[in-house]
Amino acid sequence: MLEKLKQYQEIITIIIFFLSGFFWLQNQFPQKGDLESVKKQLQGENAVLKCLLKKNMILVQDQIQANSLEKAIKEKTEFAEILSKQLDNINSKVQGVSPAMQNRLNETREDLANQKEELKKVITRMQDTKNELERNICGEAG
Numbered sequence: 144m145l146e147k148l149k150q151y152q153e154i155i156t157i158i159i160f161f162l163s164g165f166f167w168l169q170n171q172f173p174q175k176g177d178l179e180s181v182k183k184q185l186q187g188e189n190a191v192l193k194c195l196l197k198k199n200m201i202l203v204q205d206q207i208q209a210n211s212l213e214k215a216i217k218e219k220t221e222f223a224e225i226l227s228k229q230l231d232n233i234n235s236k237v238q239g240v241s242p243a244m245q246n247r248l249n250e251t252r253e254d255l256a257n258q259k260e261e262l263k264k265v266i267t268r269m270q271d272t273k274n275e276l277e278r279n280i281c282g283e284a285g
Contacts (some may be wrong), residue, residue: 196283198272205269212262219255226251 148155173181224246233244 155167166207183215189283195276198276198281202272202276205265209262209269212258212265215254216258216262219251219258223248223255229236 172221226244230244230248
């Protein structure tokens with residue numbers, strides 16, 4: 144049997160060489176199944192990134208809104224204080240205040256209360272979003 148193998152030694156060597164090259168190519172380069180698994184993995188990571196981006200955008204929008212509300216509250220508070228002082232001065236000098244001025248003060252105070260309530264809601268929403276990001280809600284979804 145060894146005698147016959149020695150006769151075909153060169154052919155066997157060539158066959159082994161090409162087969163090993165074929166197996167090396169199979170292992171070295173990705174196949175369709177490999178690409179599908181990578182594609183699924185990338186889609187999962189893409190979903191996580193989209194979720195993180197969405198949560199961060201919500202957080203930034205809420206922060207901008209909170210800053211805007213804080214500024215408006217400060218301005219309205221100052222305006223209400225000035226208006227209240229003016230009404231007190233008018234009351235001390237004259238018997239009675241214009242109903243329009245009193246209505247303006249009441250409207251300002253109502254707007255102020257509404258903006259403070261809205262600010263509380265925005266701050267709560269911001270805290271909820273921060274908590275979701277800390278708990279890695281997006282990572283669990285992916």
